[in-house]
Amino acid sequence: MTKVNPPIAMLAELTHRCPLSCPYCSNPLELARQESEVDTATWVDVFRQAADLGVLQLHLSGGEPASRRDLTELVAGAREAGLYTNLITSGIGLTERRLRELDEAGLDHVQLSLQGTDPAMADEIGGYRGGFARKMQVAEWIGEIGFPLTLNAVLHRRNLHQLPRAIEMAGEMGARRIEVATVQFHGWALENRDALMPTREQAREATRLVAEARARLKGRLVIDYVPADYHEDLPKRCMGGWGSSGLNITPDGQVLPCHAAQSIPHLSFDRVTERPLREIWYEGAAFNAYRGTDWMQEPCKSCERKEIDFGGCRCQAMAILGDPNATDPVCVKSPHHGVLQASADAHATRDDAALVYRTMPQKTSV
Ligand code: SF4
Numbered sequence: 001m002t003k004v005n006p007p008i009a010m011l012a013e014l015t016h017r018c019p020l021s022c023p024y025c026s027n028p029l030e031l032a033r034q035e036s037e038v039d040t041a042t043w044v045d046v047f048r049q050a051a052d053l054g055v056l057q058l059h060l061s062g063g064e065p066a067s068r069r070d071l072t073e074l075v076a077g078a079r080e081a082g083l084y085t086n087l088i089t090s091g092i093g094l095t096e097r098r099l100r101e102l103d104e105a106g107l108d109h110v111q112l113s114l115q116g117t118d119p120a121m122a123d124e125i126g127g128y129r130g131g132f133a134r135k136m137q138v139a140e141w142i143g144e145i146g147f148p149l150t151l152n153a154v155l156h157r158r159n160l161h162q163l164p165r166a167i168e169m170a171g172e173m174g175a176r177r178i179e180v181a182t183v184q185f186h187g188w189a190l191e192n193r194d195a196l197m198p199t200r201e202q203a204r205e206a207t208r209l210v211a212e213a214r215a216r217l218k219g220r221l222v223i224d225y226v227p228a229d230y231h232e233d234l235p236k237r238c239m240g241g242w243g244s245s246g247l248n249i250t251p252d253g254q255v256l257p258c259h260a261a262q263s264i265p266h267l268s269f270d271r272v273t274e275r276p277l278r279e280i281w282y283e284g285a286a287f288n289a290y291r292g293t294d295w296m297q298e299p300c301k302s303c304e305r306k307e308i309d310f311g312g313c314r315c316q317a318m319a320i321l322g323d324p325n326a327t328d329p330v331c332v333k334s335p336h337h338g339v340l341q342a343s344a345d346a347h348a349t350r351d352d353a354a355l356v357y358r359t360m361p362q363k364t365s366v
Pocket residue numbers: 234235299300301303304305306307309310311312327328331332333334
């Protein structure tokens with residue numbers, strides 16, 4: 001039996017609405033409509049339940065969480081529950097006044113996304129003209145108010161050459177941390193592998209640049225790095241291990257072990273409106289599906305790394321092999337590793353591929 005510890009972090013996807021339409025978005029293709037979103041009181045109750053369960057950090061995400069009018073109330077509710085609250089935002093939709101209200105409500109930290117380091121790149125990737133200028137203004141307000149800031153640079157074939165400037169910008173903005181996140185191919189990003197897959201050379205160069213910047217900026221800027229894993233030989237320890245330390249809640253209240261879990265068709269998910277969070281975490285079928293190592297097949301089953309990476313990412317095994325029980329094909333021991341690498345190289349040569357922008361479903365007329 002796998003020993004189950006309490007979760008440490010919870011990601012609350014408050015809404016799928018977003019003014020940007022980034023093709024790298026990991027949200028599912030089928031986005032939740034505004035009408036189905038969980039209401040303020042239910043979210044606040046879920047925050048209390050999460051704190052009782054042991055959660056320490058709450059990440060408010062989306063979509064764009066600022067699209068929720070009740071964001072300040074939600075932050076106040078999280079603070080009252082005793083949670084450390086991080087707002088994951090593109091900045092669009094935040095005014096100086098709103099940021100000051102969030103500060104007063106107890107927001108602890110802001111994570112600002114960066115689609116590119118100049119207006120041409122950022123506005124093209126975000127699909128939003130003028131977005132870069134507004135983001136820079138928001139970054140200034142964040143600095144003036146004094147929120148601890150993490151810059152989240154999402155990188156792919158089109159903008160990886162901007163990595164050095166992204167690191168410089170983090171310093172200029174007074175960020176304490178930058179997350180250099182090479183795009184992970186889930187949701188909309190999976191639709192965009194041809195347009196976004198980095199080349200092997202780019203992936204290697206990014207790793208080199210990050211190592212060099214980490215040494216140079218030690219003590220001044222923390223650099224988290226998510227490498228281009230299609231080009232790696234060892235898979236990532238996704239979510240720190242399934243159902244081991246974190247959970248995600250969708251805008252309509254489904255509780256997921258990871259943000260892409262809905263792509264695994266045999267899983268069904270409990271809702272916060274139907275079952276207590278504690279019960280979902282410890283007893284929910286989806287959480288127990290890939291907990292620990294008992295579910296593993298070979299080569300993971302007898303591998304010395306099985307408690308290090310837990311077989312990699314279940315959603316990636318599903319997306320690439322159609323089998324969520326398989327070893328993540330990023331792993332060099334997977335029989336499909338060579339095929340994955342060849343497909344990564346093939347995707348990376350499709351320079352004529354158009355971006356598929358994330359779009360919300362149209363409202364059905366009655
Ligand atoms: Fe990890 Fe499985 Fe590969 Fe071993 S065989 S390194 S456990 S993914």
